[in-house]
Amino acid sequence: MKLSLGPLQYFWPREHTLAFYRAAADWPVDIVYLGETVCSKRRELSTSNWIGLAAELVESGKQVVLSSLALIEAESELGVLKRLIAEGGGWIEANDLSAAQLCRERGVPFVAGPSLNVYNHVALKLLMDDGLVRxxxxxxxxRTLIRELRDAMRAAGQAMPELEVIAYGRLPLSYSARCFTARALDVPKDQCGFRCIDFPDGLPLATREGKPFLRINGIQILGEEIVDLGPELPQLRELGVDVLRLYPRAEGMAETVAHYDRARRSLQPPPRIAARSGYWHGEPGMRAADAG
Incomplete structure (x- = not known):
């Protein structure tokens, strides 16, 4: 079972971002996703910087996948995507169908990201015909929905692509053309001052009663809880999961990677280090961490 470092969801200063990924070159992860998936205004690193960083990580033995935006709204954003595909030299994570289409046209293998919304085996097979590999x-x-789709693929005589499951991190729940961070800070979206950079793990959002609820991250909404599927490793193996995705955090990521590296090499499931995922068990996503 492989470990991947998912794309950076937050907006960090340039030097912080570069230092994070250069440190990750020595971590026991097999795959690193690079690029901006949330907001095209986040330009601490240019397209050339991301491509150059990808080359550095490839030299360190990592498989690098360049990730696309989840919500493409402008021709300029499409131009950046075309450049990533043309010059990236490897796989693309397609988080929007325009990325899947461009990869198909250019014969570039792609990963169907979690925002691509693949819910049945027919859609999965169509994307595999277009070049989907993970x-x-x-x-x-x-687990139940994934198993049903896997079984439907088998019944249709189709092989599954590589299966990568989000195992650790705040879950990306939704995207909007509006900027939630700008709205929360009462500034116009087009004059936001890149305020996301002040919140390296997102802006906490509480209920009226003061209970932690969500994280605001520009045009993206994340779950408040950091989920951990480590204890579910036996189920993940039984499902045929090939890759465990770990989403970056501002602090403690090296220790988290080391924890998962030990876990994948053990026959025993590890202790839980963050919240239980209700979604994984077919329950409400905010199910209490100590439930069941």
Missing amino acids: WVPGVEQG
Whole structure:
């Protein structure tokens, strides 16, 4: 079972981002996803910087996948995507169908990211015909839904692509053309001042009663809880999961990677280090961490 470092969801300063990924070159992860998936205004690293960083990580022995935006709204954003595909030199994570189409046209293998919304075996097979080589189910697709899709593929005589499951991190729940961070801070989206950079793990959002609820991250909404599927490793193996995705955090990521590296090499499931995922068990996503 492989470990992947998912794409950076937050907006960090340039030097922090570069230092994080250069440190990750020595971590026991097999796959690193690079690029901006949330907001095209986040330009601490240019397209050339991401491509150059990808080359550095490839030299360190990592498989690098360049990730696309989940919500493409402008021709300029499409131009960046075309450049990633043309110059990236490897696989693309398609988080929007325009990325899947461009990869198909250019014969570039791609990963179906969690925002691509693949819910049945027919859609999965169509994307495989277009060049899909790895599938990351959406956060709400738990073990039962994944098993049903896998079984439907087998019944149709189709082989599954590589299966990558989000095992650790805050879950990406939704995207909008509006900027939640700008709205929360009462500034216009087009004059936001890149305020996301002030919140390296997202802006906490509480209920009216003061209970932690969600994380605001630009145009993206994340779950508040950091989920951990480590204890579910026996189920993940039984499902045929090939890759465990770990989403980056501002602090403690090296220790998290080391924890998962030990876990994948053990026959025993590890202790839980973060919240239980209700979605994985077919329950409400905010099910209490100590439930069942």
